[in-house]
Amino acid sequence: MSKRKDQSYQCRWETEATKITAEEGEIISLNLKLANTGRRPWKSSGSEPCLLSFHWLDEKKRMLRRDNPRFALPKEIRPGEKLEMKITLPAPLTPGKYYLEFDLVLEGKAWFQSYGSETLLFPLEVRSVYFPEDKKKPGLEITPYTIFETQWPEINQLARLIRLTLRHGEIKFKGKTGDVAGFRAGTGYPQIWIRDSATTIPAARFFYPDFFLISWLEEFLSHQDSSGSIPDWIDASGKKDKNTTESDQEASAVQAARTITGLLRREHRRKWLEKEIEDEKIIDRLEKALSYLFKFRFDPNSKLIIGAHTADWGDVEFHEPDQKAIYANDNSLWTVDIYDQSMVYQACLDLAFLFSLIGEEKRALSWQLKASEIKKRTNELLWQEKRGFYRVHQHIIPWSHDFDEDDMFALGGNTLAILSGLANKEKAGRIIQEALSRKQQFGVSTISGCLLPPYPARFFLHPLMDDPYEYQNGGQWDWFGGRAVAAMYEAGFSQEATKCLLEIAKKNIERGCFYEWDTKEGFGQGSLNFVGSAGALALAIYEGLLGFRVDREIPELSPRLGWGEARAQIYLPVNGLFYAYDYKAKEKEKRIRLIFNSNDSRRGLIRLLLPWLKTEGLEVELDGQPVPYELQISGQDTYLQIKTDFLGHRLEVSFQ
Numbered sequence: 001m002s003k004r005k006d007q008s009y010q011c012r013w014e015t016e017a018t019k020i021t022a023e024e025g026e027i028i029s030l031n032l033k034l035a036n037t038g039r040r041p042w043k044s045s046g047s048e049p050c051l052l053s054f055h056w057l058d059e060k061k062r063m064l065r066r067d068n069p070r071f072a073l074p075k076e077i078r079p080g081e082k083l084e085m086k087i088t089l090p091a092p093l094t095p096g097k098y099y100l101e102f103d104l105v106l107e108g109k110a111w112f113q114s115y116g117s118e119t120l121l122f123p124l125e126v127r128s129v130y131f132p133e134d135k136k137k138p139g140l141e142i143t144p145y146t147i148f149e150t151q152w153p154e155i156n157q158l159a160r161l162i163r164l165t166l167r168h169g170e171i172k173f174k175g176k177t178g179d180v181a182g183f184r185a186g187t188g189y190p191q192i193w194i195r196d197s198a199t200t201i202p203a204a205r206f207f208y209p210d211f212f213l214i215s216w217l218e219e220f221l222s223h224q225d226s227s228g229s230i231p232d233w234i235d236a237s238g239k240k241d242k243n244t245t246e247s248d249q250e251a252s253a254v255q256a257a258r259t260i261t262g263l264l265r266r267e268h269r270r271k272w273l274e275k276e277i278e279d280e281k282i283i284d285r286l287e288k289a290l291s292y293l294f295k296f297r298f299d300p301n302s303k304l305i306i307g308a309h310t311a312d313w314g315d316v317e318f319h320e321p322d323q324k325a326i327y328a329n330d331n332s333l334w335t336v337d338i339y340d341q342s343m344v345y346q347a348c349l350d351l352a353f354l355f356s357l358i359g360e361e362k363r364a365l366s367w368q369l370k371a372s373e374i375k376k377r378t379n380e381l382l383w384q385e386k387r388g389f390y391r392v393h394q395h396i397i398p399w400s401h402d403f404d405e406d407d408m409f410a411l412g413g414n415t416l417a418i419l420s421g422l423a424n425k426e427k428a429g430r431i432i433q434e435a436l437s438r439k440q441q442f443g444v445s446t447i448s449g450c451l452l453p454p455y456p457a458r459f460f461l462h463p464l465m466d467d468p469y470e471y472q473n474g475g476q477w478d479w480f481g482g483r484a485v486a487a488m489y490e491a492g493f494s495q496e497a498t499k500c501l502l503e504i505a506k507k508n509i510e511r512g513c514f515y516e517w518d519t520k521e522g523f524g525q526g527s528l529n530f531v532g533s534a535g536a537l538a539l540a541i542y543e544g545l546l547g548f549r550v551d552r553e554i555p556e557l558s559p560r561l562g563w564g565e566a567r568a569q570i571y572l573p574v575n576g577l578f579y580a581y582d583y584k585a586k587e588k589e590k591r592i593r594l595i596f597n598s599n600d601s602r603r604g605l606i607r608l609l610l611p612w613l614k615t616e617g618l619e620v621e622l623d624g625q626p627v628p629y630e631l632q633i634s635g636q637d638t639y640l641q642i643k644t645d646f647l648g649h650r651l652e653v654s655f656q
Contacts, residue, residue, distance in 0.1 A: 338378070545560055
């Protein structure tokens, strides 16, 4: 293309383009200096804003990907003015040599290069990251690695992106409890956050020892105040804070403790729960945390947990234009919302389970009763039978909107209602159908749209959320999209779940990073290397698609792979348990073969998703011998279930 003679938009780069070296998936930080040498100002807003962006080029400077994330200018830059901007971007996932070519773009119109402006070219070398499981193949022999290969390359690659995200998010420091390890929530959040960390365990459990899974939670408990309140985040310097508009920090701590306990060896569970942190047992601190919600965040009329008026699971109040939006105050408008009820319902059940583990049946029963009451009242007040999903919230004091707030589908709260069991199977099916319908109706690129429709423009005063489809106001969050996919598998919508998982996988692999959230069209925004998304998508892959559900009293393998092949193995460093299978389904022969092995001596369940509709004439053999089986229908899925141990068997299923 020939360059235009029009010099209206010109840029002079004043940054020296030195060579960059980074690991695959590592976040690159650059400080760019540039000057407006053209005739027109660079407007930072409006219909055609001027944005900073870049192109990916290969070693020979050939275009690999033209369109990449845009970076908004902090203000309008007039002719003759200079600008300094710090930007971050992820290195490619494939090692090799590249070029980063920076340019400015009039969004929707043209790149500055087309006006004859010069670009800025950075040479980039991406080094390989080595993990112990690299160059290993999944198999049935017991080895200390988690690896899988499926028929979907994007999902295979997503597993490595999850691994890299955890690596780049690792953090260690000296805390009140001694050495602490965990994961930063993302590049924009250098602290350890309680709810992010709780959702990271489904990924971290396969690759990290108990130190990374437990020490951060013990550190949070050491910062608990006398009321039972748990902070939102802690950092390496000992600082902490809490976004008081939300009511999920205490529930997150209890849920994390339940997940950790399920991973520990049986002989270690009671010892850990009764371990003392500053003269208080962990189990007592957990009860004090959950009791805090029932003492200080409980509405006696609805008998439900309250939170400030935010967007679903969010922590930004609608009436504050600045940082005060995350702190409840005298002007806060209180609600009972589906997200907080789902979180506390799950936490009550989890705490009851933990008490039963140490023989405290009376205390276990009291929390089971609280869970039952939360479930009952939530379904009475928040379930919308005609719409088929839970309303985002109900105001404590009557307050009206000039729009239909009850028609807003809140993905986060409704998804957790399914995963926690607060929603029964019939409700779960209707919620999923609504999620799929809203995705299509509102044209979001994946299932991760968190509030559809979003609140109207200017309802939220904070600039992060004052427009629809921004941040928590309708942005796409894989942090919840991953859990929505897991809920779809759980509720019997496996075919749709895999389709949605592939859409999310392709998006993230293409850009090489988990962004905190995405625009309606799927462009990454906010913090990079967002570990919560890594954890949520690990849940969708390992428990949903691959079907490893082994951190329970009755372990279960339930591959949901359809007509295809997969080899998968998982290893849990915390307890040394290993599980593996080799799955092959041949459509022409109408046959599934599953060879599986583990070092777990417990008996459990094999649940095979049948990829055909016909269930008559089935032949089911375990190690060459007929075996009793059950057929179960869940949502749109049909499963064949047998009871067995996992110590080296071959299951074959066919029909005539």
